Every structure is written in structure tokens, then in C-alpha cells.
Amino acid sequence: MLRLECLRSIYSELQNCLVVTIMGAVAAELQSLGHRPNFFYLQHAMGLASSMGLGLALCLPEQQVIVIDGDGSLLMNLGSLSTMARYRPKKLVHVVFDNESLLSVGGFPTATSTGTDLEGIARASGIPRVATVRSVESFKAAVSDAVRSSELTTIIAKVEATGPTAYVTDLSLLENRFQFRRYIQALGKH
Amino acid sequence: MAGADLDGRNMPVSLTNSKLIFDALKECDIRMVSALPETWLVHLIRLADDDPEMTLVRLAKEEEAVGVSAGAYFAGVKSAMLMQNHGFLASINGIVSLAHLYKIPLLMLISYRGSFGERDPWQTQGGNVTEPLLRALGIPYSFLDAVETVKKRIRQAQTLAESSLQPVALLLTRDLMWEE
Numbered sequence: 001m002l003r004l005e006c007l008r009s010i011y012s013e014l015q016n017c018l019v020v021t022i023m024g025a026v027a028a029e030l031q032s033l034g035h036r037p038n039f040f041y042l043q044h045a046m047g048l049a050s051s052m053g054l055g056l057a058l059c060l061p062e063q064q065v066i067v068i069d070g071d072g073s074l075l076m077n078l079g080s081l082s083t084m085a086r087y088r089p090k091k092l093v094h095v096v097f098d099n100e101s102l103l104s105v106g107g108f109p110t111a112t113s114t115g116t117d118l119e120g121i122a123r124a125s126g127i128p129r130v131a132t133v134r135s136v137e138s139f140k141a142a143v144s145d146a147v148r149s150s151e152l153t154t155i156i157a158k159v160e161a162t163g164p165t166a167y168v169t170d171l172s173l174l175e176n177r178f179q180f181r182r183y184i185q186a187l188g189k190h
Numbered sequence: 191m192a193g194a195d196l197d198g199r200n201m202p203v204s205l206t207n208s209k210l211i212f213d214a215l216k217e218c219d220i221r222m223v224s225a226l227p228e229t230w231l232v233h234l235i236r237l238a239d240d241d242p243e244m245t246l247v248r249l250a251k252e253e254e255a256v257g258v259s260a261g262a263y264f265a266g267v268k269s270a271m272l273m274q275n276h277g278f279l280a281s282i283n284g285i286v287s288l289a290h291l292y293k294i295p296l297l298m299l300i301s302y303r304g305s306f307g308e309r310d311p312w313q314t315q316g317g318n319v320t321e322p323l324l325r326a327l328g329i330p331y332s333f334l335d336a337v338e339t340v341k342k343r344i345r346q347a348q349t350l351a352e353s354s355l356q357p358v359a360l361l362l363t364r365d366l367m368w369e370e
Contacts, residue, residue, distance in 0.1 A: 059267040
């Protein structure tokens with residue numbers, strides 16, 4: 001299963017969500033499908049995308065938030081699963097693309113390649129809805145179900161360790177940041 | 191667990207001055223506080239937990255607070271981070287690679303353990319490096335060290351964080367927090 005195809009399958013679902021992604025392949029591939037002002041790419045600070053999604057979801061409980069995480073990033077901040085589970089915001093969906101590697105720094109294998117089970121960790125941390133998916137169809141259905149469930153969900157999507165040839169895009173970090181903030185400010189004015 | 195002081199109620203941490211800090215945060219419209227417990231912060235955390243107008247986020251590790259506060263900022267909610275100076279040490283990559291990189295204002299209240307008067311040997315190394323690290327990171331900081339100036343300093347720290355779009359730190363000192 002390719003991450004890019006997974007992202008393509010949920011692209012329309014993301015239209016009205018606040019989306020926070022990790023750096024690297026996820027950010028570049030989502031941008032390749034078309035950047036939107038409601039997408040924020042956390043191009044460093046590995047591990048904190050889920051924490052940022054939690055902050056957004058707690059402060060904007062009516063707004064659907066989707067975090068697009070990765071195995072390498074999540075392994076750097078496993079405590080975030082326990083913190084999310086503690087507050088379990090209803091409209092937070094936590095997608096984790098697990099390619100069992102740190103792709104953007106040369107593809108070194110992560111601990112999920114040697115048996116670490118992120119679904120198990122998420123469930124044992126108290127995340128109320130957890131799933132692992134291995135096909136684009138099941139991925140799309142899992143995200144769709146999670147959004148409609150109104151319950152904190154972590155979806156582990158097992159994907160191939162392939163990605164784009166380049167990670168730097170022409171969207172500057174600060175442009176993305178100010179645009180995302182303005183997008184959210186405008187939400188409150190409707 | 192006989193005799194155990196599980197929630198710090200019997201510690202000589204100043205409830206009066208904790209209340210002073212908490213009220214000053216509320217006057218600045220802070221509505222979310224993220225925290226990882228430490229002795230000097232026991233009352234502040236309980237005050238936040240008991241206040242229906244305040245959302246308390248209890249963390250597993252302090253670096254999460256940078257992400258949570260960044261999310262709150264984007265959502266238009268004013269937040270503060272409560273942490274020990276060792277928690278600040280644990281947050282540095284988040285501060286640099288999220289708050290500095292993306293120009294996110296943060297109000298950090300950091301208990302300044304390991305400084306003059308410290309009895310716990312394990313706090314002392316962190317005390318040595320707190321201010322040098324704040325300076326190295328270019329984080330403006332000041333002290334909460336006297337009752338008369340608490341309210342003003344908190345207001346000023348928040349004003350600077352918001353105008354400069356960067357993290358600003360207030361060091362909570364023994365003189366203010368500890369009654370012994």
C-alpha cells in the first residue's frame with residue numbers, strides 16, 4: 001500500500017478538517033495533491049504533531065481534526081498516546097503511516113520493523129478506537145468511520161517505505177503557519 | 191501509604207502565592223494550562239484542575255506542552271505551560287523546532303529548582319544550566335520573585351510573547367514559592 005494513494009483516497013474527506021501532518025514524505029505528498037489553507041505541515045519537532053492536534057481538538061471541540069503521523073515520529077513521543085487517551089477529544093482522528101523506517105534520513109528501520117506494535121500500544125494507552133489497515137480501501141473506510149464515530153481514533157496504516165524524490169516544497173514554513181492561523185480565525189467569524 | 195503526602199498538601203509550598211500566580215494568569219485570559227507535576231507546582235495544578243473556566247492538560251512529558259500550546263494558539267486560546275526547569279530541558283527541541291521555527295508565542299512558567307537554598311542534590315545540576323540555556327536559546331526571561339510584581343510580570347511576559355511571536359519564560363523562584 002502506498003501512502004500517496006492513501007492520502008489521495010481521503011483528500012476530499014480532509015476538505016473541511018484541520019489537518020496537522022508530520023515532516024518529510026507525508027508533508028510533501030499531501031502538498032503534491034494540492035495544498036489547502038486548512039493543512040499545517042509540522043516540518044520538524046518530530047513527535048509533536050499529535051500533541052498539536054490534541055491542543056487544537058481540545059480548544060475547538062466542534063472542529064474535526066486529523067493528525068497524520070508516522071511510526072518514526074510517534075515512537076519519539078509515545079507518551080502522547082496516553083495524553084490523548086486521557087482527554088479523548090471526540091473529533092480527533094490520529095492516522096499513523098507505518099513504513100517501518102525513517103525514510104527521509106536514509107530508510108533506517110524503526111522498531112516497528114522488529115515487532116513493536118503501535119496498534120497495541122495505542123490500545124493499551126487507552127485510545128478508545130484503534131485499527132490497523134493494509135489496503136487503500138480499508139484505509140479510506142477506517143478514516144471515514146473514525147470521522148463519523150465522534151470518538152478518538154488511532155489508525156495504523158501499514159505502507160511501503162517509498163516516498164517522493166524531494167522533501168522541500170515551495171511553501172515556506174511561515175507562509176503555511178500564518179495561512180493556517182488565518183483559516184482558523186475565519187472559522188470563528190461565520 | 192500511611193503518611194504519604196500524595197498531593198503535596200502538606201508541603202511548604204505557598205498556597206497564597208500560587209493563588210496569586212493563578213489569578214494573574216486568569217486575568218490575562220489564559221484558559222488552558224498544560225503541566226507536569228512537581229512539588230512547587232502542586233497548588234497551581236490543583237487550582238487549574240478545580241477551575242471550570244480552565245482546561246488543564248496533564249502531560250506525560252513536558253515537550254508535549256509545546257505542541258499542545260501551539261495547537262491552542264492556532265485555535266485562538268491563550269495558554270500557559272507549567273513545568274520544572276528539568277522539564278524545560280526536556281522541551282528544548284520542541285521549543286526550537288516548533289515554537290521558534292514557526293514563530294509561536296509561548297508563556298512558560300518554569301520552577302527554578304536547584305538554585306540558592308536547594309536541598310535536593312538531584313536538582314542542582316539543572317539549576318546551574320537553566321539561565322545559560324535560556325540565554326543560549328534567545329528566550330527572554332524574568333523572575334517571579336516578589337508578591338508585588340507577580341501580576342505585572344505575568345502580564346508583561348504574555349504581552350511580549352504575543353507581540354514578538356516567540357516563547358517567553360518566567361522563572362518561579364524559591365523566595366516566592368517556598369514557605370520555610
